[in-house]
Amino acid sequence: MSDPRKRLSTLGVSRETMARLEIYATLLTRWQARINLVGPDTLPDLWTRHILDSAQLWPMIPSEARRLADLGSGAGFPGLVLAILGAPDVHLVESDARKCAFLREAARLTETPVTILNRRIEQVEPLSADIVTARALAPLSRLLDWAAPHLASGGQCLFLKGRGAEDELTATAKEWKIGHRRIPSLTDSEGVVLQLREVCRGSAQH
Template sequence: MNGAETDDAIMLPDPLEGDPRLPTYFGDSWAAVESFRRMLVDEGVLRGLVGPREVGRLWERHLLNSAAVVPFLPQTGVIVDLGSGAGLPGVVVAAMRPEAQVVLLEPMERRCSWLLEVVNELGLTNATVTRARAEDVHGSLTADAVTARAVAPLDRLYRWALPLLTSGGVLVALKGGRAADEVQAAGKVGKRLGAGQASIHAAHTIDGVDETTVVRVVREAVRGVR
């Protein structure tokens, strides 16, 4: 099998493409989310944002997975997407929470360039791109909510995300099968930073798509990083 045949075998069509449930699920955000998917299909692999095998499962593994966090987020206020990368979940959140101000926080220049293109192409006037690490903006950027997907284990994520939150702000992290172990391991760090008890949720999107594991924790008190 030559290289071209290998690529064709890897880049299979998305089984959810054309599914009539998708426009219904995304509602008013459908046009933006569908355009975002098309940009990822056209440019994602070339720019190193998604792997070739992910192109055929963008809806289930990435876009619906990202959308699963939205019910856990406030309708308004400032939402920071930590380590935004390709824009998952931040771009989806911005599309689905048009009354919130969404900050796509990303330290890598090439990814920031991509995010700026996406924001401009989709007309997401409620989204801004900030090139920085979380630690760089502690004390200067304050959020009502922080999202994170595939960024770091929860103990590290607490150190980066919790100082960004106001008292009463919420961290919503997409996690995998070891979520409970991460919650337990991060308990002491979270307590030092004012976090309440983390809760683990199985978030549903559409039938036939695996539920997304979401960890939600409220910052109950504002304390310094130690």
């Protein structure tokens, strides 16, 4: 994999934004010593495994999008990264209070306006988001159970998935009708971004 910082520049990330991402990465490394924000074995490859992996969603967000809901934000991937890049009205949903404390500090230091919701996803009032994101959170069928109430009419889901994406799509077809597109991941040769539109409950089988 080439230098992830150079790859980020190809996504249109400015020097000023890159500096804010550097602040975020430094803070995460410092906090990782106290609480488990990311898998310890992924920390040396933080820029590729987490920051670039999240940032690859940025070009997929329509310019007319007005709100983004990130479910199970954890350390801020992908939601806080996307907010730093300029995604509008980002809501980070995370049930772990310690991770929320980290998100608040990261948002403060990077001067990134976000709304942090320290609740379980099921307890959050519908957010009417144009974009719903999630990463390494749950199987697709469960993700859709959580995402659908927060998705605005005409909105879309952007889910980062690994090698099991095809099987998850097959299983999901028993309960959901979705228009989907598979976009190869920039950071994982076996991974994809699932871009889902027209999400509605009901079997796609006839």
